[in-house]
Amino acid sequence: MEIDISLPVLYDYCNISTLEAKGEVTEQMRQINAKRIVIKVGTSTLTHSNGKLNLQAIDQLCYTLSGLVNEGKEVVLVSSGAIGVGLGILGLQSRPVAIPEQQAVASVGQTQLMTVYQQRFSVYGQKIGQILLTHDVVDYPISRQNALNTFENLLQLNVIPIVNENDAIAVDELDHHTKFGDNDQLSAIVAKAIGADLLIMLSDIDGFYDKNPRKFDDASLIDRVTEIDDATFKLAGGRGTKFGTGGMITKLKAAEIMLETKKAMVLANGENPSIIFKLLDGTNLGTLFMGTD
Ligand SMILES: Nc1ncnc2c1ncn2[C@@H]1O[C@H](COP(=O)(O)OP(=O)(O)O)[C@@H](O)[C@H]1O
Ligand SMILES: N[C@@H](CCC(=O)OP(=O)(O)O)C(=O)O
Numbered sequence: 001m002e003i004d005i006s007l008p009v010l011y012d013y014c015n016i017s018t019l020e021a022k023g024e025v026t027e028q029m030r031q032i033n034a035k036r037i038v039i040k041v042g043t044s045t046l047t048h049s050n051g052k053l054n055l056q057a058i059d060q061l062c063y064t065l066s067g068l069v070n071e072g073k074e075v076v077l078v079s080s081g082a083i084g085v086g087l088g089i090l091g092l093q094s095r096p097v098a099i100p101e102q103q104a105v106a107s108v109g110q111t112q113l114m115t116v117y118q119q120r121f122s123v124y125g126q127k128i129g130q131i132l133l134t135h136d137v138v139d140y141p142i143s144r145q146n147a148l149n150t151f152e153n154l155l156q157l158n159v160i161p162i163v164n165e166n167d168a169i170a171v172d173e174l175d176h177h178t179k180f181g182d183n184d185q186l187s188a189i190v191a192k193a194i195g196a197d198l199l200i201m202l203s204d205i206d207g208f209y210d211k212n213p214r215k216f217d218d219a220s221l222i223d224r225v226t227e228i229d230d231a232t233f234k235l236a237g238g239r240g241t242k243f244g245t246g247g248m249i250t251k252l253k254a255a256e257i258m259l260e261t262k263k264a265m266v267l268a269n270g271e272n273p274s275i276i277f278k279l280l281d282g283t284n285l286g287t288l289f290m291g292t293d
Contacts, residue, residue: 034198036074040187043084044204045270051088059120061273065160066124074155078163078187085109106167127159132166134178151194163190188254192261199258202270207287212237225289228256255289264290
């Protein structure tokens with residue numbers, strides 16, 4: 001297979017060499033020694049504020065994840081963006097209020113997103129598969145097991161499963177709840193179900209701060225969180241952009257799931273997704289959520 005060593009690879013190395021690591025190599029990250037990793041990227045990482053695709057971030061993400069698979073890691077990507085990308089394609093300034101309209105937007109956006117992933121991953125010879133989930137699939141034991149079988153088979157074949165909520169279908173009705181609602185918790189639910197060692201959450205912010213840094217100039221980054229309680233949730237605010245969902249609250253809920261299962265989560269800035277290499281090397285970037293035992 002022909003591998004195109006083109007622009008994305010070159011600028012990627014430039015980014016890495018100019019990247020400022022904020023701290024020392026942490027022994028904790030080294031200890032995680034993650035083999036099976038779930039990476040979640042938010043809409044704010046994948047799109048610009050004008051709704052267009054952030055091609056640089058997507059290219060670098062595909063390059064990085066392909067590199068991890070080549071190193072022998074098992075990688076699952078949970079990607080948001082269906083609605084944000086759909087809005088951009090359809091030229092809509094904001095998310096429609098009516099649910100069927102939102103679902104139509106998501107349907108268009110998801111197709112475009114997968115087309116771009118297919119193109120960019122294929123540059124690095126990396127195969128991908130799509131898994132669109134609804135809550136009832138993970139709630140019902142048989143469908144849950146079927147989904148897990150698919151994950152296992154894809155990972156055995158060195159394929160990267162790309163997961164999103166099935167936004168074109170999922171609706172919460174009185175007695176039938178199919179929505180996850182946000183991909184932060186979905187990524188932790190997937191990580192837990194497949195027994196991942198680590199969840200890396202890439203967002204538009206450097207990590208978890210003691211208050212919302214978009215509102216408070218004096219907010220400071222928290223390097224390490226060992227447990228999450230009500231006081232932790234009080235530090236979290238809402239979403240950063242009009243396309244994001246949940247803000248920091250859903251990210252903390254995801255971290256809670258990982259801590260409950262004695263696994264770790266790192267929240268870091270997805271502007272340059274190749275920082276994942278540095279993270280896995282033990283560089284202290286973003287916020288590490290990991291218990292002490
Ligand atoms: N304590 C906090 N620390 C960091 N970010 C916070 C905090 N409270 C609220 N936020 C907001 O959460 C946003 C990230 O969430 P979100 O907009 O949902 O992004 P994504 O699309 O990556 O899921 C940040 O841009 C920031 O504005
Ligand atoms: N499933 C939705 C994303 C929901 C979501 O959690 O978005 P984000 O806060 O950007 O991770 C979509 O693909 O648009």
